[in-house]
Amino acid sequence: MHGIRYFDIRHVKAEISQIDLENxxxxxxxxxxxxxxxxxxxxxxxxxxxxxxxxxxxRGRKFGELLAKAASLASLTxxxxxxAETDTGILPVPKVxxxxxxxxxxxxxxxxxxxEKAALIPGISSTRAGxxxxxxxxxxxxxxxxxxxxxxxxxxxxxxxxxxxxxxMQMGYERRHDLQDFPxxxxxxxxxxxxxxxxALLDAERPRGGIMNAxxxxxxxxxxxHEAVGHAAEADLVQExxxxxxxxxxxxxxxxxxxxxxxxxxxxxxxxxxxxEGSRVAKTTVVERGVLSSFxxxxxxxxxxxxxxxxxxxAMPGQVPQVRMTNTYIEEGDSTPxxxxxxxxxxxxxxxxxxxxxxxxxGVFQFNAEYGYLIEHGECGAMxxxxxxxxxxxxxxxxxxxxxxxxxxxAGYCGKGGQTVPVSDGAxxxxxxxxxxxxxxxx
Amino acid sequence: MAPPxxxxxxxxxxxxxxxxxxxxxxxxxxxxxxxxxxxxxxVSARLRKKEISYASGSKHHALSLRVVRDGKIGFxxxxxxxxxxxxLRAALKSAALAARQEWRGLPGPAGDAGxxxxxxxxxxxxxxxxxxxxxxxxxxxxxxxxxxxxxxxQVSRCRAFLANTSGLFCEERESMVxxxxxxxRDQSTGYEYETSWRMDIDPVSIGEKSAFLAATSHGGxxxxxGIYDVVLSPDALDQLLGSALLPALSGRNVHTxxxxxxxxxxxxxxxxxxxxxxxxxxxxxxxxxxxxxxGTPTRVLALIRKGVLSSFxxxxxxxxxxxxxxxxxAVRSGLGGGVTIGFHCITLEGPRRDLLEEDTLWxxxxxxxxxxxxxxxxxxxxxxxxxxxxxxxxxxxxxxAMMSGNVFEMLRDTGGLSFExxxxxxxxxxxxxxxxxxxIGK
Numbered sequence: 001m002h003g004i005r006y007f008d009i010r011h012v013k014a015e016i017s018q019i020d021l022e023n024x025x026x027x028x029x030x031x032x033x034x035x036x037x038x039x040x041x042x043x044x045x046x047x048x049x050x051x052x053x054x055x056x057x058x059r060g061r062k063f064g065e066l067l068a069k070a071a072s073l074a075s076l077t078x079x080x081x082x083x084a085e086t087d088t089g090i091l092p093v094p095k096v097x098x099x100x101x102x103x104x105x106x107x108x109x110x111x112x113x114x115x116e117k118a119a120l121i122p123g124i125s126s127t128r129a130g131x132x133x134x135x136x137x138x139x140x141x142x143x144x145x146x147x148x149x150x151x152x153x154x155x156x157x158x159x160x161x162x163x164x165x166x167x168x169m170q171m172g173y174e175r176r177h178d179l180q181d182f183p184x185x186x187x188x189x190x191x192x193x194x195x196x197x198x199x200a201l202l203d204a205e206r207p208r209g210g211i212m213n214a215x216x217x218x219x220x221x222x223x224x225x226h227e228a229v230g231h232a233a234e235a236d237l238v239q240e241x242x243x244x245x246x247x248x249x250x251x252x253x254x255x256x257x258x259x260x261x262x263x264x265x266x267x268x269x270x271x272x273x274x275x276x277e278g279s280r281v282a283k284t285t286v287v288e289r290g291v292l293s294s295f296x297x298x299x300x301x302x303x304x305x306x307x308x309x310x311x312x313x314x315a316m317p318g319q320v321p322q323v324r325m326t327n328t329y330i331e332e333g334d335s336t337p338x339x340x341x342x343x344x345x346x347x348x349x350x351x352x353x354x355x356x357x358x359x360x361x362x363g364v365f366q367f368n369a370e371y372g373y374l375i376e377h378g379e380c381g382a383m384x385x386x387x388x389x390x391x392x393x394x395x396x397x398x399x400x401x402x403x404x405x406x407x408x409x410x411a412g413y414c415g416k417g418g419q420t421v422p423v424s425d426g427a428x429x430x431x432x433x434x435x436x437x438x439x440x441x442x443x
Numbered sequence: 444m445a446p447p448x449x450x451x452x453x454x455x456x457x458x459x460x461x462x463x464x465x466x467x468x469x470x471x472x473x474x475x476x477x478x479x480x481x482x483x484x485x486v487s488a489r490l491r492k493k494e495i496s497y498a499s500g501s502k503h504h505a506l507s508l509r510v511v512r513d514g515k516i517g518f519x520x521x522x523x524x525x526x527x528x529x530x531l532r533a534a535l536k537s538a539a540l541a542a543r544q545e546w547r548g549l550p551g552p553a554g555d556a557g558x559x560x561x562x563x564x565x566x567x568x569x570x571x572x573x574x575x576x577x578x579x580x581x582x583x584x585x586x587x588x589x590x591x592x593x594x595x596x597q598v599s600r601c602r603a604f605l606a607n608t609s610g611l612f613c614e615e616r617e618s619m620v621x622x623x624x625x626x627x628r629d630q631s632t633g634y635e636y637e638t639s640w641r642m643d644i645d646p647v648s649i650g651e652k653s654a655f656l657a658a659t660s661h662g663g664x665x666x667x668x669g670i671y672d673v674v675l676s677p678d679a680l681d682q683l684l685g686s687a688l689l690p691a692l693s694g695r696n697v698h699t700x701x702x703x704x705x706x707x708x709x710x711x712x713x714x715x716x717x718x719x720x721x722x723x724x725x726x727x728x729x730x731x732x733x734x735x736x737x738g739t740p741t742r743v744l745a746l747i748r749k750g751v752l753s754s755f756x757x758x759x760x761x762x763x764x765x766x767x768x769x770x771x772x773a774v775r776s777g778l779g780g781g782v783t784i785g786f787h788c789i790t791l792e793g794p795r796r797d798l799l800e801e802d803t804l805w806x807x808x809x810x811x812x813x814x815x816x817x818x819x820x821x822x823x824x825x826x827x828x829x830x831x832x833x834x835x836x837x838x839x840x841x842x843x844a845m846m847s848g849n850v851f852e853m854l855r856d857t858g859g860l861s862f863e864x865x866x867x868x869x870x871x872x873x874x875x876x877x878x879x880x881x882x883i884g885k
Contacts, residue, residue: 025542026542029517030540033521035523036522046498049497049500050499051502052502077488077495077496079494106540109540169818170819209823209845210668244630355811357813358810364843366824386822387823388811388845390811436843
């Protein structure tokens with residue numbers, strides 16, 4: 001068609017099942033259905049994009065009309081978009097271990113109830129547990145003749161326990177997300193762990209905020225890698241001039257113990273067999289021994305920004321691809337967590353995550369721990385709660401002095417530009433000097 | 444033979460017939476059925492630096508079904524109304540698994556409660572309109588020495604039918620316009636946006652405000668750690684209220700032991716000068732409506748009146764379950780979303796004054812409000828576009844600082860509200876002056 005340089009179609013059919021338990025009762029449960037396609041047309045300058053419900057294959061007469069509509073939208077654009085030539089190809093999706101789709105909703109509710117029940121120990125006043133399962137069938141086709149199709153199932157649960165005493169309330173929670181597996185069997189210990197933490201937090205102190213040394217556990221250090229470095233390395237932000245990492249490839253931005261990687265090929269929660277533009281996925285070392293080495297790219301950002309390879313375009317069903325992280329982690333060092341705490345001397349050990357956020361243009365990030373422990377004389381002491389950490393990207397990575405030996409990955413979801421995609425973050429324990437720790441205590 | 448009816452070719456009478464067909468089928472298989480059938484059209488465009496990088500259009504359909512059988516409530520939704528039979532089967536299966544509860548029935552005909560108050564027929568989702576909005580923002584941004592990072596504009600319309608087997612049948616329409624711009628000067632960023640159901644937003648002003656924030660935050664200084672009086676903008680206030688206070692006012696959280704306010708009805712919970720109201724008839728609210736998401740006529744709900752906790756919010760399901768009356772606070776979470784307890788238009792009432800007369804830390808935005816403890820309200824957030832005012836005069840922009848506190852406690856000692864208000868999410872809020880807040884700087 002005249003004026004169309006390229007087009008692609010990404011069609012996702014999804015079935016989403018969920019169960020919500022509250023204090024032992026099924027509050028809601030059921031399945032919803034989604035069927036949506038995004039048709040992107042590259043006109044003489046930029047993109048025209050149409051989103052349509054229940055798209056039908058193969059392409060017929062109506063497809064020509066859809067292309068023409070998208071092309072008409074493209075005529076509004078002014079930016080000349082150039083796409084990088086990239087490798088195409090698809091990885092096999094990891095084999096399903098236990099297929100959650102083969103398990104009846106009632107049986108799932110029974111397993112979830114067991115986990116929730118385990119959280120109901122003396123001292124706990126309220127419990128809640130939720131299960132979400134998402135089965136997606138993805139089909140991609142472009143005007144160059146590339147075609148990919150795959151299906152994937154992701155499922156996960158969370159359990160929340162609330163402890164109450166003399167008007168004080170605290171919560172503890174555990175969650176687990178799996179790719180191509182069923183996570184609910186024999187997980188009662190998660191319920192009990194959430195409950196015990198909620199009770200312990202009733203006696204935890206609010207720390208007084210300030211600048212101090214901090215040891216981050218693997219979950220929180222993973223969020224740190226994601227928020228403090230990962231987002232700023234997404235090349236769409238770099239291209240817009242909205243990242244402090246722009247123009248810094250080859251610069252030392254951290255100490256030489258810091259290596260940060262994004263790897264969509266890992267069979268973690270952020271796994272992608274092929275990216276949302278049909279590009280082959282591959283591992284990217286973003287920071288290598290403290291030096292910024294690559295950005296994360298789509299086909300659109302690679303020619304403009306450079307440094308790296310395409311393959312990190314991701315999208316929610318029915319949404320426009322964006323440059324996103326997948327499985328992101330800090331590589332292991334050679335210390336033990338105990339050595340980090342001893343080296344910290346005085347500070348705080350921060351554990352678990354309530355999420356985080358970054359302003360990549362300003363280079364400032366913030367994230368919150370679920371709980372922590374004061375460190376005095378190189379040893380862990382009293383439990384603390386509601387502690388957060390903030391910092392500047394370009395300064396903070398220099399202050400990581402030690403990484404421990406064992407890395408753990410944690411699954412979750414990441415939001416950007418109104419879209420939420422599954423990711424995993426991970427790290428070993430890390431020691432951070434001079435961290436800005438937020439806490440509302442006055443003692 | 445006539446071709447099978449397809450919702451994708453929808454006209455209103457086709458939709459009405461489809462709703463009636465589903466109601467008829469549902470009535471045979473369940474005690475009650477509720478049908479929500481919606482079509483939404485959206486046109487949006489995105490700016491990268493000074494050029495539009497893409498323009499997009501979408502037309503979405505959504506069918507949500509709620510069934511009640513033997514006091515058990517089930518739900519399902521689909522983006523393809525033509526496959527409503529699968530959706531109905533899934534909703535019935537969902538009901539089979541749900542716990543039985545007290546139930547007093549879906550609401551009957553809405554009388555004059557049908558109709559819409561947040562719909563403007565002048566809001567037309569067309570590409571030229573979003574293009575004009577983007578150009579306006581660029582023009583506004585040019586008034587300050589900044590670079591544009593990105594911007595977006597979106598215009599949408601939605602038409603929906605809500606009907607049930609108790610005889611309710613109402614049609615509602617909504618329109619929405621939104622535009623936002625992010626700018627930068629060196630490492631100082633600024634972001635401003637506006638939303639409205641009318642075509643009354645001023646893109647030039649949005650662009651100018653965004654650029655003003657980026658330009659004036661440049662060259663920030665460290666602020667000493669200490670206790671400050673803080674003025675939060677409507678955006679910052681909305682984020683903190685939404686992180687803990689508003690969830691604590693949901694009847695569901697109250698009765699399931701997840702609200703810190705559960706036992707405080709009738710007691711003083713914040714500054715006695717303040718009242719927190721959900722006003723579904725607010726002329727500016729993007730969620731204003733005459734009936735709620737399940738057809739109950741809405742009403743003004745005083746959640747906190749002059750500092751005293753006076754009501755919680757209920758939908759039908761929660762109200763029946765706990766022996767309360769619905770307050771008309773059922774909302775639908777997006778096109779095709781289920782019914783949940785929410786708010787239509789939260790407003791804050793209290794003494795209005797010039798908030799910057801004394802020494803003040805003025806905070807336009809915060810980073811990380813969603814990481815607050817939703818149960819206790821404890822938070823530590825990073826400040827963005829914060830300025831220290833000495834005796835009412837801006838003295839310096841703050842380079843980097845955190846604010847630590849508690850959402851519930853921060854409202855106990857306040858110093859007034861601004862005259863100006865802004866539509867933010869489900870709220871129309873002023874700025875607020877908070878006394879004695881802990882700031883962690885240098």
